[in-house]
Amino acid sequence: xxxxxxxxxxxxxxxxxxxxxxxxxxxxxxxxxxxxxxxxxxxxxxxxxxxxxxxxxxxxxxxxxxxxxxxxxxxxxxxxxxxxxxxxxxxxxxxxxxxxxxxxxxxxxxxxxxxxxxxxxxxxxxxxxxxxxxxxxxxxxxxxxxxxxxxxxxxxxxxxxxxxxxxxxxxxxxxxxxxxxxxxxxxxxxxxxxxxxxxxxxxxxxxxxxxxxxxxxxxxxxxxxxxxxxxxxxxxxxxxxxxxxxxxxxxxxxxxxxxxxxxxxxxxxxxxxxxxxxxxxxxxxxxxxxxxxxxxxxxxxxxxxxxxxxxxxxxxxxxxxxxxxxxxxxxxxxxxxxxxxxxxxx
Ligand code: NAD
Ligand code: ZN
Ligand code: ZN
Numbered sequence: 001x002x003x004x005x006x007x008x009x010x011x012x013x014x015x016x017x018x019x020x021x022x023x024x025x026x027x028x029x030x031x032x033x034x035x036x037x038x039x040x041x042x043x044x045x046x047x048x049x050x051x052x053x054x055x056x057x058x059x060x061x062x063x064x065x066x067x068x069x070x071x072x073x074x075x076x077x078x079x080x081x082x083x084x085x086x087x088x089x090x091x092x093x094x095x096x097x098x099x100x101x102x103x104x105x106x107x108x109x110x111x112x113x114x115x116x117x118x119x120x121x122x123x124x125x126x127x128x129x130x131x132x133x134x135x136x137x138x139x140x141x142x143x144x145x146x147x148x149x150x151x152x153x154x155x156x157x158x159x160x161x162x163x164x165x166x167x168x169x170x171x172x173x174x175x176x177x178x179x180x181x182x183x184x185x186x187x188x189x190x191x192x193x194x195x196x197x198x199x200x201x202x203x204x205x206x207x208x209x210x211x212x213x214x215x216x217x218x219x220x221x222x223x224x225x226x227x228x229x230x231x232x233x234x235x236x237x238x239x240x241x242x243x244x245x246x247x248x249x250x251x252x253x254x255x256x257x258x259x260x261x262x263x264x265x266x267x268x269x270x271x272x273x274x275x276x277x278x279x280x281x282x283x284x285x286x287x288x289x290x291x292x293x294x295x296x297x298x299x300x301x302x303x304x305x306x307x308x309x310x311x312x313x314x315x316x317x318x319x320x321x322x323x324x325x326x327x328x329x330x331x332x333x334x335x336x337x338x339x340x341x342x343x344x345x346x
Pocket of ligand 2: 037038039040059150
């Protein structure tokens with residue numbers, strides 16, 4: 001089969017590789033579509049190899065069950081679904097509580113195994129996955145469904161974790177209306193009555209944010225925090241979702257979140273929010289505000305995201321590329337030229 005693989009730091013190649021075989025408890029999935037996440041760019045640019053042999057990227061996978069490994073019950077060849085990206089142990093106390101995204105087996109700061117970031121991922125004709133990761137999507141289109149596996153899952157989880165702040169009259173700021181953010185805006189609108197303020201450095205992304213239901217759009221700049229304070233009577237926003245995570249957006253988050261507000265770090269740009277334990281004067285973190293570094297989501301969050309999409313309440317905007325054209329799609333994402341999510345179709 002053909003697979004888009006990371007062979008050296010920064011180098012993507014379309015290669016012929018053997019079609020994998022499902023082992024006990026696994027499914028072979030014929031990939032229908034595989035989304036490109038900005039996290040792949042972070043991996044692409046790591047100065048070292050993620051693993052010794054070439055790695056097939058892709059953690060937003062939609063497809064069809066093509067074969068069942070031994071001891072798999074409850075799935076049939078031809079079933080259509082998404083692959084939940086936390087391949088957690090399933091038995092630890094966190095997994096037992098449904099917090100598979102912080103599975104104990106991953107240790108303190110690692111992530112549970114994720115397709116395309118350790119095990120081979122979905123940018124190929126076939127991929128082998130744990131049967132427990134399969135989440136049915138009914139007759140949903142694969143290209144529309146694939147971004148739910150991360151762009152919706154991760155946004156949904158971050159938003160669900162801030163639900164106490166998302167009350168009538170409240171303001172939620174979404175920083176970065178890219179692959180995750182444009183879906184996050186729709187999830188906020190679907191789940192809550194808040195006013196949504198989108199912030200992006202790209203005017204085109206602010207247009208997309210408006211199309212997705214953002215009430216206001218602000219260009220990222222030196223005065224963005226001041227403008228948000230002005231819009232919120234000087235208090236700041238009840239919730240801030242930073243889908244970029246660089247220094248500028250981390251600082252902005254601290255400067256525009258309100259007292260008892262929720263600041264959620266989702267973007268992985270290594271940004272330093274500059275939080276100190278001093279009295280909350282000036283632009284610092286106000287009293288009561290919480291910071292949460294949010295990773296992925298739970299399997300239930302994915303099931304909920306699929307339900308929202310099937311009801312037509314959220315729709316990932318996508319740009320479709322052939323698998324063979326994958327390197328070009330990555331380049332466009334890197335240049336900020338993808339509107340919504342780029343999705344590869346093998
Ligand atoms: P993307 O490239 O599709 O979107 C990024 C958006 O941010 C774009 O609209 C861009 O214009 C905007 N942007 C860039 N710099 C900005 C700035 N300084 N100020 C305001 N806007 C800015 O990326 P994506 O796929 O949506 O991923 C976003 C981030 O989330 C990445 O860092 C990715 O690695 C991370 N991520 C985290 C998790 C998690 O579990 N925490 C999961 C998936 C992705
Ligand atoms: Zn991702
Ligand atoms: Zn576990």
